[in-house]
Amino acid sequence: MPTTPGPTVRRRRLGAELRRLREAKELTVDQAGEHIHRSGPTISRMETGQFRFVLRNVSDLLDLYGVTDDEQRQALLALVKENRRPAWWHSYGDLVPRWFQVYIGLEAEASTITTFESLLVPGLLQTEDYARAVIRAASPELPAHEVDRAVEVRMNRQKILTGDQPVQLWAILDEAVIRRHVGSPTVMTRQLDRLIEAAEQPAVTIQVVPFTAGAHAGMIASFTILGFPDTGGASETVYIEAPTGSLYLEKQAEVRRYEAWMNQLRSSALAPTPNTLSIITAAREDLQR
The missing domain is CATH 1.10.260.40 (lambda repressor-like DNA-binding domains)
Incomplete structure (x- = not known):
C-alpha cells in the first residue's frame, strides 16, 4: 500500500x-x-x-x-x-485495454481489497499456469508470446500482496471456483495449493461459500470493493468487470449497497479457518482420485 x-x-x-x-x-x-x-x-x-x-x-x-x-x-x-510519470503497466498498453489499466492503477494504490468471485480464482491469487489457462480460454486468438505477456501482467499485479505494507485482501469464493477444473489436474492442484498458502499470509483472508448455502447475494455478479487511504476523494470504489468493459461505483448509497451484499456473503461463507481450508483441501483430494 x-x-x-x-x-x-x-x-x-x-x-x-x-x-x-x-x-x-x-x-x-x-x-x-x-x-x-x-x-x-x-x-x-x-x-x-x-x-x-x-x-x-x-x-x-x-x-x-x-x-x-x-x-x-x-x-x-x-x-x-503529478500524473505524467508512466506506471509499469503502461508498457503493456497494446495488450491491456485502457479500462483495465485504470483498475490496475486503483488496485495498486488501494489499502484494502474485498472481492467476491463466482467463477474463477481472483487474479491476485492465480498461479502462472492457471492464469495461462484462463487467458487462453478467454482469448484463443492471442499468439503464445502475447499470452505470456498477459500472464506477466497478472503476476506483476500480485506484488501488492507482499512487501512492508501489503494490501489487505479479503477474497470470498463460490465453491464452484475451487471445484471447476481449469487446466490439467496438476494445474488445478497447484492452484488449490496456492490458495491454501495464501490463506496463511497475515494480509490475506479467504472464505468459500459452499454449495449447501443455496441462493446467496453474489449470484448476480462478481464484484470488488477497493478501499483507499484518505486522499480527499472517494475512500471506497466498487468495481464490476464485464468482458469488454467495467463499471465503477463511488456514490455512497451505491457503495453501501454492495458493502451490505458483501457482508451477507461473509455470513453465508465458511469461516476462514478451519472450515474454508478444509473444503479447499477436500477439493484438492478429489482431484487425486
Whole structure:
C-alpha cells in the first residue's frame, strides 16, 4: 500500500472535483466538452479518471467553472502535473485495454481489497499456469508470446500482496471456483495449493461459500470493493468487470449497497479457518482420485 496517493487515485480525485464543479454550475458534459473542443463522452471519461488530463484543458475548464481562487487552481493543476510519470503497466498498453489499466492503477494504490468471485480464482491469487489457462480460454486468438505477456501482467499485479505494507485482501469464493477444473489436474492442484498458502499470509483472508448455502447475494455478479487511504476523494470504489468493459461505483448509497451484499456473503461463507481450508483441501483430494 503506497503511503501517498498514486497517479490513478490522483487522477480520479481530480476528475471527481471537476465533476463537482461542473454540476455546481449546472452544466452538461456536452457544454463542458464544447468549451475545450472535446466531446461529452470525453468529459465523462475525464471525470472518472479514464482519460489523460491535458494541463490547458483543465485550466480552461476551471475558467468555465468559475474557479478564480489561485490556491485552489494551483492545487488542481498540480494534480495534472503529478500524473505524467508512466506506471509499469503502461508498457503493456497494446495488450491491456485502457479500462483495465485504470483498475490496475486503483488496485495498486488501494489499502484494502474485498472481492467476491463466482467463477474463477481472483487474479491476485492465480498461479502462472492457471492464469495461462484462463487467458487462453478467454482469448484463443492471442499468439503464445502475447499470452505470456498477459500472464506477466497478472503476476506483476500480485506484488501488492507482499512487501512492508501489503494490501489487505479479503477474497470470498463460490465453491464452484475451487471445484471447476481449469487446466490439467496438476494445474488445478497447484492452484488449490496456492490458495491454501495464501490463506496463511497475515494480509490475506479467504472464505468459500459452499454449495449447501443455496441462493446467496453474489449470484448476480462478481464484484470488488477497493478501499483507499484518505486522499480527499472517494475512500471506497466498487468495481464490476464485464468482458469488454467495467463499471465503477463511488456514490455512497451505491457503495453501501454492495458493502451490505458483501457482508451477507461473509455470513453465508465458511469461516476462514478451519472450515474454508478444509473444503479447499477436500477439493484438492478429489482431484487425486
